[in-house]
Amino acid sequence: MSLYKIGKALCTILLSPIYRVKVIGENNVPKSGPVIICSNHISNLDPPIVGITCPRDIYFMAKEELFSNKLVGGILRGVHAFPIKRGMKDRNALRQALAILKDGNTLGLFPEGTRSKTGEIGEGLSGAGFFALRSEAVIIPCAIVGPYRKFGQLKVVYGKPIEMDExxxxxxxxxxxxxxIMHEIKKLLENHK
Incomplete structure (x- = not known):
């Protein structure tokens, strides 16, 4: 069993009952081919929450500093995370993300680039659009409807694919x-409050 599968199973056991995670629209995620999941970002727990609710394995970018510890870096790589230098163009991370999509995998992005301190959705950075345009990926908006409250209910909503041809x-x-993409995430948040 891969480290990803072990991590997914452990996070499901730990997080699902605490936050009473409810998943809506997971059938909107294509079963094969390149996919980009674009989600709002309200907590450090967002990557594992999206990871356990998505029917496919997801590759996430993570800030480079998290990889400085060899053990933590090894675990992160084992669960399909790869480093990105924040605040500058990181050509290696861009190439790696495009290669992930070219291989028919799923890339998880938080277009805001950083967590929202208020829980309100912020402005998206152009990176999500860059990957959407530079790949043949299906773009799936995703809304994490919080807040993260113990024994409250957290919803993860996967929207219909965004039409990219035009x-x-x-x-x-x-x-x-x-x-x-941000407009579609906002609509999901409003419709599932």
């Missing part, structure tokens, strides 16, 4: 695509 054909800007 955007790719007319060479829309990365920021425009990110704005569309």
């Amino acid at each position: 955007l790719r054909e007319r060479k829309a800007s990365a920021q425009e695509v990110t704005d569309i």
